Amino acid sequence: MTAASTQDELAAVHSELVRRNPAQPEFHQAAREVLQSLAPVLAARPELAEAALIERLCEPERQVVFRVPWQDDKGRTHVNRGFRVEFNSALGPYKGGLRFHPSVNLSVVKFLGFEQIFKNALTGLGIGGGKGGSDFDPQGRSDAEVMRFCQSFMTELYRHIGEGTDVPAGDIGVGGREIGYLFGQYRRITNRWESGALTGKGIGWGGSAGRTEATGYGNVLFLAEMLRRRGEDLAGRQALVSGSGNVSIYTVEKLHELGALPLTVSDSGGYVVDEKGIDLELLKQIKEVERGRVSDYAERRGRSAVYVPGGSVWEVPADVALPSATQNELDAADATALVRGGVRAVSEGANMPVTPEAVRILQDAGVAYGPGKAANAGGVAVSALEMRQNSGRETWPRERVDNELAAVMRNIHDVCWETAERYGNPGDYVSGANIAGFERVAEAMLAQGLI
Template sequence: MPTSLLAQVLRRNPGEPEFHQAVGEVLESLAPVLAARPELADAKLVERLMEPERQIMFRVCWTDDRGETHVNRGFRVEFNSALGPFKGGLRFHPSLNLGIVKFLGFEQIFKNALTGLGMGGAKGGSDFDPHGRSDGEVMRFCQAFMTELSRHIGDRTDVPAGDIGVGGREIGYLFGQYRRLTNRWDAGVLTGKGTGWGGSQVRKEATGYGNVLFTAEMLRKRGLDLAGLQVSVSGSGNVALYSIEKAHALGARVVTVSDSDGYVVDEKGIDLPLLRHVKEVERGRVRDYAERRGSSARYVPGGRVWEVPADVALPSATQNELDADDALALVRNGVRAVSEGANMPTTPEAVRIFEEAGVAFGPGKAANAGGVATSALEMRQNAGRESWSFARVEQELADVMRRIHDTVYETSERFGQPGNYVVGANIAGFERVADAMLAQGLV
């Protein structure tokens, strides 16, 4: 069945390789559960899951500071709402297209299901590039984007959040326009808000923190401790920065960061305050960090960060950044665990290499679920008009990540593949959504 279903996806969704890859990876895992529970196959739940409930694509017109008109394309793919309102981020990046949004939304179904916090899966965004744009230009774009998106969202319908290119500034402009259009203060309609106006503590840290916590659980299951291990992190954005922070807090030493131009290896361990200043204050590149850091840091232009020997690798940049050659290099250098901070950063060939080598591999739909889990905690605070402390939210996040790990591991054991987190995550997420869909009938 998986082969015929994938052929169906390829036929009905041409020219969308990222979506094909995401669906294919899930289908490979589902044969055991469909054989054990034929009622799920009979109801064609897999076919229904692969088809979004709603795909929204719209024109976004805005003017720059010189008065010139620009036209971008906006997207929102509402994939599945069986477990709760649609939930997923908005990405502003010039490479964004419908296939990428669908891949992200499809992954989000399983990720949100694994949290156990009652959220459906969705994703959205635009091919708008906020880099180099003034605050006024970003504001005008966000207002135009929200003017259309507002028709489709709500705290009990669809709750967007931030993603690549959509940070606190963009969320603020989007929320302000939503408030103007609706004449309502619906704090729960967007997450990732500022802590002074309905946002949650730990939200910006959550994806990076959560991935490191999941990694620590994988290692603990093998009798290992993250403390004292050398860690390689890719990227230098939000996920990477807070992965470094949490890894250092747990006693590991992170030695790399990267961007699209190259990577830095710092034998003393990444100086996080300096990196933050370069990235967040100066809006600089990782080569600027290397120049400031001194003799311990070396910048490698155009290199592959996975060339650096590490006990743990945390791909935290973008999809398909870690390929088969990278995986072979990491295995040769003795990597023990790889865990995805980004969405689908590891190619299927690389995943197979890690599995065959016995490397613990944490798929993004489980390992980087901390961000959406904390968004759900933000929604809970909004509903109760509460504001929780940093310590409380961080503890709630740690509990969620531990539960996700245990659920995924126990599911992999139940289906005869103990420690295969890809199989465990796909089946556990699928079962939760499929049971809800079965109970609710043909909708």
């Protein structure tokens, strides 16, 4: 079987996927990006093209959609929609976050779950891929309203999860507060202290040191490895960071720690450029304590910070860029602006934040590009370490978690690099990540039979 004929077969698989899953553009995009990478491995290893393995990989093992009724503080009833897509468990229990945001729909959850299969496989920590969430918006809601929503959400979700089945975590709109409410309701309904059923918990009741920081830290560590492979150093580099949530905050923190200068953060209203570097403590105060806006940061920072309403954070010249907000936030025009501004490397802190056209522009310009399924795997890696601690009823010191995270991210980088080289695409982290993750899942699926 030639790579060309295999590519035709993969294109046919994608066409059928689109036909069977109409009006799911994010899922179509995620599947296409992976399938386009697999022709070399299927041509070299035809056994991985047998038993409809690709088709099975693209079809979730289970999709759960449910109603979430809840009351606000004024007694008004609202009805949201909840989702959990359990995509693939060949390597272990389903693992992936819950996202609470108005943009959440089945397409978004399926794209995230599909990406999670390969991301989790790359960690080497024995976890499958899944994702979930709701179109509920916690922004502006009281703690009591968020609690009532989380309790209603878990009243349905509890029957589908468990430490050996499916282990959700946080994502956009789901932080420590939400995980606490969700876990409390799970414990109340099941009458079990099953701490491994959710990750992202508080350190005093089953959580792991370093979990809050893990996605942002891991992305910066991956970026540093990409630069090191080129004989360059992250220290002294000017960096662009988008977003201002958990991932962005701890991306900024790790950039400072490694000697880089993070210049920007953003939100839906605009972005801030701080020529002295983002003041981490002020950013945390505004975003984590006050739940404010980046415009507030600019007002209180002083002359070094400028707030730009609207526009694109990628217009700012810099050495490296870490898109950390949401999917498809960096398009072809943004990529062109980054190349013009002298960017050397782009590493994804969010899931699929760079559009396919933008990826091509970056790669054609020789920019090192780290896809999210590799670069932002730090969060799920520490979640898996939290599961390990829960199963042994242990609490690891922060230093051990940090060392484990650094080792995982270094290993992910090296596996992606070596796999890309082995299949004739040196330096292409996209093909390396897709093929390495695919091989691990596909081999397990073949070994376990036609299920």
